[in-house]
Amino acid sequence: MIAATLSVGFLPLVDAAPLIVAHEMGFAAEESIAIELRRAPSWSSVRDMLSFGRVEAAHMLSPVPVAAALGLGGTGTPLSAVSVLSANGDVIGVSNELAARMREGGHDFAFNDARAAGAALITHAARPLRLGVPFPFSMHAELLYYWLSALGLPAPQSVDIRTVPPSLMADALEAGEIDAFCVGEPWGSMAVENGVGTLLLPGNAIWRFSPEKVLAVRSDWADAEPELMGRLIRAVWRAGRWLAEPGSPMLAAELLSRSQYLDLPPEILDRALTGRLVISPQGEERTVPGFVEFHHNAATFPWRSQAEWIGLQLAARTGLDRATAARSAASVFRSDIYRAALAPTRAELPGASAKREGALDAPTAVPGASGHLTLGPDSFFDGRIFEPSQS
């Protein structure tokens, strides 16, 4: 008995995997719902599909619903993040020309040292540095700003930020419209594969555990259909749990590669899913533990402190009141809904709904709703710790 068919918007990215898997592997059917996946060409398009009610839920950049709550961008429709879909998963890449200058200057492309990579980029890039990001309100933009600003290049003020849909990032780099980018996989790898770029850093070299995509719904829909939403959250949670099993990434790459989803060779998708990236057209490989995380370390828990961090970054740039922004932002990540939805499952839920972001350098056991739960490292590259005001 299918209770309902839910339309869900997504962008062709590796981190749409939990939604694609929930559908293809039957986790949605187990919850008596059908998921109808609608591919969109850009983030503004997905956001509008959701805001205007053309889809019930969406694969969404975590800062988008926060920005909407702060009155930035969007259509004024309040959105809620009822689950995180994935942590990490972005890559920063540079043009081959810039990469060559950085190599000449002695940079080793070790792919794990944000400080060294940032210093080399700042030293060797032309001014102003032209950076491509998929959307103004995105973890991509936040990571770049945090990183470059911490290293002495005040961003976004001193850089030229351009919005380029993920699938066009390689083209923009090739056309010389940008010097570098931060993008979700597989579009960084596609730039490498097409011979137009070299990868410089994974996103988690800047922030070890950033909430990358969320499952977003209209807040009024969340109020009206708590039961259906619970089914969707559980289906997606089971999909993420399946993705974390050792044998799953290979098969997930096959599912994602199909024409209605990413329509790219599975070999390219394997890179992000296994954390083994090819960083240059010469074929150099780098292994990145935790490159993208769908389940472990409570990856899908929507921490109010994550939303607050995002909200305060946005507030600082736009001059909004910090306390108001923190409050509004924190209310967007619905840990209450997530908890209620997962109560009937075997999910281990954290005892608190906010944490000091950046405080963990190593896997750490924390109190869970029943027993213990392990959280992974979530430190920032510069060691700063964010103390949330809300919880």
Next chain:
Amino acid sequence: MIAATLSVGFLPLVDAAPLIVAHEMGFAAEESIAIELRRAPSWSSVRDMLSFGRVEAAHMLSPVPVAAALGLGGTGTPLSAVSVLSANGDVIGVSNELAARMREGGHDFAFNDARAAGAALITHAARPLRLGVPFPFSMHAELLYYWLSALGLPAPQSVDIRTVPPSLMADALEAGEIDAFCVGEPWGSMAVENGVGTLLLPGNAIWRFSPEKVLAVRSDWADAEPELMGRLIRAVWRAGRWLAEPGSPMLAAELLSRSQYLDLPPEILDRALTGRLVISPQGEERTVPGFVEFHHNAATFPWRSQAEWIGLQLAARTGLDRATAARSAASVFRSDIYRAALAPTRAELPGASAKREGALDAPTAVPGASGHLTLGPDSFFDGRIFEPSQS
């Protein structure tokens, strides 16, 4: 609890699949036995391993235990065929040079007309026709004799038969030591793949349902260890049943391809397992229904009439008394042991233990031990029917 480890000899052939699958897919373990597979280089070697007690059971040419019972070849150790392992599965191939002459003469290599193919072969081959078979006592030899003799080339009298181990058949053809061969797969396909031969006929174009390989044991071991033997028979039967499932051939090809078994690319093994053969180095394809059969149509039932047919062919060539030979031969195919072993399973067993060989032109329902059972076509290309005297 593993009751025993049984050593089983085999030759690297596609029709060793039931034994390899019984081990790899855990059917042996389900019967609380372990199978230790020992690869042999030639049929005489497998026979001797079995006769001298170095293995408990073997993948064996169906005529070998019959010949032993008739006092032909072998070491005098009585052997029993406790199950058929596979029906059909051989191919007849010719050298490229001979194939070219046959093509010039108008033969179409349709791969399904034993009469036309035989006539073309007899017309265009040099005299004496030099034929490679894997062993003197083999279904390969019997099929060639039956076919050529029926078409007016008395065999073996008027042909030059040479024994060549299956894996060396392509080399013998390339070296010009033989003009044609009958061999089990994948060695016919390997001759094609190496560019040295063209396939002329599948074995089942001569006899639609011939018992090709049997599970052979020493008769005294069969008496001493009925329980263990039952376990082995059931494990192999389950493996055959699994092989007959639609999704299995592809995976079977992968298992068989491993270095300890056939050590050949799975793509070559797929051909026999799916009945889609590439018959010439030019890549021509032919589809052969029932090319090799591991389960359907009671393929593994050791019909006493099959053994008797083999025995009488051997007797006719060697001048043995027909009645004695028929009796001795029929006692080698142990339908009694097979029935007892499969009683606890869901196998549908035929009511009788002998049948008129060659009498069925189409799938036919026959009385089974409980309900009905379908037998497939088993006709000879020349329409003759063999009436067994024993049952």
Next chain:
Amino acid sequence: MTGHGFTSHRKLAVAGRMSAALSIIVVEPDRDRAMLIVDSLREAGEYEIHVISEPTGLARRIQALMPDVVLIDIESPSRDMLEELALASGPLERPVAMFVDRDDAGLTDAAIEAGVSAYVVDGMQPQRVKPIMDAAIARFRMFQRMRTELAETKRALEERKMIDRAKGMLMKARGVDEDEAYALLRKTAMDQGRRVAEVAAALVTAAGLLG
């Protein structure tokens, strides 16, 4: 002949959608026991229950109702009856629990190989139906996941093999090398807006037909 056919719970329309109440077909020849089972299930949760008294009507009712779960109570089946019932109930499409009073024929293996998610030798006891049904559902799901995973993995492997085979055919037919053969497949796929695997499969099939 096919039973009382009463429905214990009507489908609820929620916001224009159907409710997700599990629909259950109960095959129970004993009318009194059927009532007790329905009552017991109703107490345990919100279900849409259809009772049929004779298994002969099962296949037709299943076609009509597409139930989420099938519970079959049958005294002491023969093997043929068991296999027929298992087949009719569609055990690969939904959880099926089979209850027998006695298993004289030792049919446990047959029942489980036929795909039933629960085979209970003790008859259908009203107070025990719910936990058995829950276990059957959980087991069916686990099995279904694995079957999906296996099917998808096989499909992926099959596609790769198909591509390799098509490449081999092109290499022979056009005298090109492997790279060129793949480029040709990819170009055809792009031109036709299809996947490389689809183009490869079409090529291999066509060759088989022409063969």
Next chain:
Amino acid sequence: MTGHGFTSHRKLAVAGRMSAALSIIVVEPDRDRAMLIVDSLREAGEYEIHVISEPTGLARRIQALMPDVVLIDIESPSRDMLEELALASGPLERPVAMFVDRDDAGLTDAAIEAGVSAYVVDGMQPQRVKPIMDAAIARFRMFQRMRTELAETKRALEERKMIDRAKGMLMKARGVDEDEAYALLRKTAMDQGRRVAEVAAALVTAAGLLG
């Protein structure tokens, strides 16, 4: 503390081999019920039965005895207890049947996801143990076959991917085309007496290490 530990049936040596009598570990705190269960099983077939009275010793006994089947009777487990027991019994290596008197916590899903082959909410009733055990064994085997098939299919796909990846690396490193890259892999494999997939895996791993 870990129970009576009696063995109802000694292993028989048959022609230098062990008998294939199924060995069963029964976890049953109630000594009287344990006796009844052992008697009931003995009547039904030839088994080697070990009874332990407390689940705390289970993991150790399983290591020592490597039983074919584990039957666990436990009144009303908490989720933690259930998962711990399931883990200790090794439900992916052998059939495990778990009997609970009451399932207050609704742990059916958890038990089945943990891999137990039977989860029975009615306690361990001596006269019903045998058919439940048979069903658990049949189900375990079916599941095991599918797991094997899935693992082998994944392995085959993985190997192909590895070969493709190694080919790609060679093409880049040596500037050769796909055919030549494969020929190089095959030659290395033949020289080393290894499979192409193994050589490819070694190459890919080495590149990862060097990377």
